[in-house]
Amino acid sequence: MKQQEQDYRVRECIHRAAGALGSYYDGRTYVKHLQRLPSEAAVRAAARVTPFFWADAAHIHVWLCRDCAEELGLTERESDAA
DSSP states (O other): OOOOOOSOEEEEBTTGGGTOOEEEEEHHHHHHHHHTSOHHHHHHHHHTBOOOOGGGGGGEEEEEEHHHHHHHTOOSOGGGOO
8 A cells, every 4th residue: 555645744944953942833824924024034034944835835834943933923833823
């Protein structure tokens, strides 16, 4: 039997490899918050996350350390969101 493809793909900020604490966020939420930043800040923030096509955001979970999440204004983990 062929293994089914995952429904979601994971991308993560560069701080995860160093053992930083963080949480998963919906890809669409990540993109929405990224778009609210001024251009230069958005480019810096996006450069710290494994790249993906924004059109695929509905199928992406983004792991962010607490600092990266705070910079984007993400205060709730995806699992805590109503």
